[in-house]
Amino acid sequence: MSILEINNLKTHFAQRQGFLRKLAGKEPDYIRAVDGVDLDLDEGEVLGIVGESGCGKSTLSRTILKLIKSTSGSMRYRGTEISDMPESDFKPYRRKMQMIFQDPFGSLNPRRKVAEILGETIDIHELAENQEERKQMIEKSLSEVGLDPPGEFWEKYPGLLSGGQLQRVSMARVLILQPDFVVADEPVSMLDVSVRIGILDLLLQLRKKYSISFIYITHDLATARYVCDRINIMYLGRFVESGTTETILKKPAHPYTRALISAVPVPNPDVGAPELPIKGYVNPEGLTDITGCRFAPRCPYTEEACKREEPECTSIYGSGKQEHRIACRNLAHLPEFVPRG
Amino acid sequence: MALLEVKDLSIYYQMHRGDAKAVDGVSFSIKENETLGLIGESGCGKTTIALSLLRFIRPPGKITGGSIIYNGTNILDLSEDGMRRLRGNEIAIVRQEAQNALNPVLTVGEQIAEQIIEHDKVDKNTAWQRAKDQLELVGIGADRVRSYPHEFSGGMRQRVMIAIATANYPKLLILDEPITGLDVIVQRQLLKLIADLRDRFELTIIFIAHDLSVIAENCDRVVVMYAGKVAENSNTSDLYHKPLHPYSSALISSYPSILGERQELKSIPGAPPSLVNPPPGCLFADRCEHVMDICRQKIPPEYDIDGRSVACHLYEHSKEPQV
Numbered sequence: 001m002s003i004l005e006i007n008n009l010k011t012h013f014a015q016r017q018g019f020l021r022k023l024a025g026k027e028p029d030y031i032r033a034v035d036g037v038d039l040d041l042d043e044g045e046v047l048g049i050v051g052e053s054g055c056g057k058s059t060l061s062r063t064i065l066k067l068i069k070s071t072s073g074s075m076r077y078r079g080t081e082i083s084d085m086p087e088s089d090f091k092p093y094r095r096k097m098q099m100i101f102q103d104p105f106g107s108l109n110p111r112r113k114v115a116e117i118l119g120e121t122i123d124i125h126e127l128a129e130n131q132e133e134r135k136q137m138i139e140k141s142l143s144e145v146g147l148d149p150p151g152e153f154w155e156k157y158p159g160l161l162s163g164g165q166l167q168r169v170s171m172a173r174v175l176i177l178q179p180d181f182v183v184a185d186e187p188v189s190m191l192d193v194s195v196r197i198g199i200l201d202l203l204l205q206l207r208k209k210y211s212i213s214f215i216y217i218t219h220d221l222a223t224a225r226y227v228c229d230r231i232n233i234m235y236l237g238r239f240v241e242s243g244t245t246e247t248i249l250k251k252p253a254h255p256y257t258r259a260l261i262s263a264v265p266v267p268n269p270d271v272g273a274p275e276l277p278i279k280g281y282v283n284p285e286g287l288t289d290i291t292g293c294r295f296a297p298r299c300p301y302t303e304e305a306c307k308r309e310e311p312e313c314t315s316i317y318g319s320g321k322q323e324h325r326i327a328c329r330n331l332a333h334l335p336e337f338v339p340r341g
Numbered sequence: 342m343a344l345l346e347v348k349d350l351s352i353y354y355q356m357h358r359g360d361a362k363a364v365d366g367v368s369f370s371i372k373e374n375e376t377l378g379l380i381g382e383s384g385c386g387k388t389t390i391a392l393s394l395l396r397f398i399r400p401p402g403k404i405t406g407g408s409i410i411y412n413g414t415n416i417l418d419l420s421e422d423g424m425r426r427l428r429g430n431e432i433a434i435v436r437q438e439a440q441n442a443l444n445p446v447l448t449v450g451e452q453i454a455e456q457i458i459e460h461d462k463v464d465k466n467t468a469w470q471r472a473k474d475q476l477e478l479v480g481i482g483a484d485r486v487r488s489y490p491h492e493f494s495g496g497m498r499q500r501v502m503i504a505i506a507t508a509n510y511p512k513l514l515i516l517d518e519p520i521t522g523l524d525v526i527v528q529r530q531l532l533k534l535i536a537d538l539r540d541r542f543e544l545t546i547i548f549i550a551h552d553l554s555v556i557a558e559n560c561d562r563v564v565v566m567y568a569g570k571v572a573e574n575s576n577t578s579d580l581y582h583k584p585l586h587p588y589s590s591a592l593i594s595s596y597p598s599i600l601g602e603r604q605e606l607k608s609i610p611g612a613p614p615s616l617v618n619p620p621p622g623c624l625f626a627d628r629c630e631h632v633m634d635i636c637r638q639k640i641p642p643e644y645d646i647d648g649r650s651v652a653c654h655l656y657e658h659s660k661e662p663q664v
Binding site (some may be wrong): 053054157177192195196198201222226246249259261262263265268270272274276278282320339340 | 383456494496502517524525526527528529530532533534551552554557558570577578581590591593595596598600603606607608609610612
């Protein structure tokens with residue numbers, strides 16, 4: 001069943017404009033950080049959003065959680081439209097949609113003990129009837145995320161825990177609320193490689209046990225592959241390709257997806273590093289004035305038509321959860337994808 | 342011949358609780374034109390080693406033993422003046438998170454020129470010209486010489502740092518996590534730049550990372566560090582296909598790849614031990630799948646196996662890979 005359905009979601013930021021421009025009554029320029037995103041999240045699904053910094057993936061995640069107000073488009077949570085819901089009505093929903101941040105060292109209050117951090121969440125949402133229940137909830141959530149025995153972590157300050165343990169505390173804080181879906185924004189990118197898999201496994205375990213859905217945001221296709229059912233590749237505010245994880249990795253169609261795949265370092269020394277097919281870098285300043293394909297300036301296969309009209313994200317294979325969608329008008333002229341290794 | 346030879350190096354951080362043995366009896370060497378990877382978890386001593394090669398260890402850190410022989414001279418015996426001549430000219434470093442270390446109120450040109458003048462007897466005009474060449478070299482372009490650091494993205498600032506480090510044509514370049522925290526595509530572009538510079542200037546490189554894939558692609562040989570000691574020292578290909586040390590093997594099987602079939606990965610349980618009062622025996626024992634009684638009693642010596650070395654009791658009687 002669908003938990004979250006997003007249609008043509010847009011988040012634009014007005015740029016600061018000078019006094020004279022304001023006086024002249026000119027419209028400000030808008031940075032179109034999220035510019036027409038469609039997304040469908042099922043119960044227990046892990047959906048990846050992959051792209052470089054500046055592509056709008058963090059703005060999208062914050063818009064979904066209503067931490068930033070959307071400009072237009074619809075977001076339906078279990079059928080209820082939430083995009084224009086006032087904050088006072090939204091609070092009960094807030095519990096159901098939570099976030100895990102990238103930086104575990106910065107997202108937990110260093111002056112609070114682990115039990116206080118978790119207790120605060122319980123108090124804000126008034127989840128516990130009495131002290132005994134509150135204590136049990138904290139203990140349960142700690143052992144649920146693998147911080148066992150809970151007593152050992154109860155009295156500790158975040159400064160005494162490792163990055164992996166801190167990220168587990170973040171997970172516990174989210175878990176207490178029994179959310180329906182969790183946005184995980186680069187949850188392992190700041191952790192040591194040896195503990196990353198532990199955190200990703202925990203995520204998969206929670207999804208299995210409680211049917212929690214995840215939106216997994218990253219620039220790293222290797223970890224995305226490990227956890228995601230489906231992957232959306234995002235570039236400058238839009239999805240340029242969407243499909244099942246294996247489709248995206250084995251049969252990528254969009255030139256940007258292919259570039260991302262060839263950029264990922266591979267742990268096997270026998271597989272050489274390919275020449276990167278694209279040049280330049282993400283330029284969000286180009287987001288104010290868009291004609292044509294957003295990727296055209298960096299694309300090796302750009303044709304005149306690409307610069308004139310923006311391509312729609314259209315289905316090229318399958319339907320429903322198997323659907324493979326891509327936004328490229330030049331698809332027929334792209335060379336065959338050569339897998340690495 | 343080895344360009345750099347580190348022998349039995351120990352570096353302790355003196356703290357109230359006792360000495361933290363950040364680096365404890367580490368030996369390795371690097372040949373000219375070789376790229377050596379230094380890999381391990383946070384806190385395993387990689388950065389401390391990197392800093393010690395330029396004698397940048399500051400109290401409470403202290404080099405308590407061993408030697409660092411560069412081109413026949415023990416740099417631990419050099420005077421401060423001799424050390425200054427070595428830094429930048431012979432050995433240079435791009436430090437961790439260096440992209441945030443640029444001075445925000447000076448143009449990048451001034452910062453590169455400053456480095457050139459500091460280590461080379463040239464006038465300002467020559468230095469400025471060379472700063473422009475350096476910017477061209479790292480793919481930024483000489484026309485950006487008057488730009489300030491805030492006008493650059495993280496990847497470009499890292500390029501500036503590489504321009505500064507290579508400004509005096511060092512032989513040995515130390516890169517401490519040079520691509521951590523950057524985007525994949527920017528990472529790939531930087532790795533390409535590093536490879537180009539290496540080929541062009543015949544650089545010898547020490548590449549520090551916690552990321553096995555980056556090491557696998559770029560290094561000829563790898564030193565795997567664990568809790569201040571060398572666990573394994575091996576050429577890259579053998580390390581990947583036949584890891585000797587259980588820790589190397591655990592690192593490899595915890596790393597996700599985009600190639601091949603999707604497979605289950607294993608994280609390494611537990612965490613490294615305290616370096617202040619480490620338990621007796623092998624420091625990896627508590628996390629090791631192959632742990633034996635002897636591991637908790639005796640520190641494993643280094644065994645030589647086909648030109649590789651491994652510090653593990655599994656190899657006391659056998660020369661064959663055990664893990």
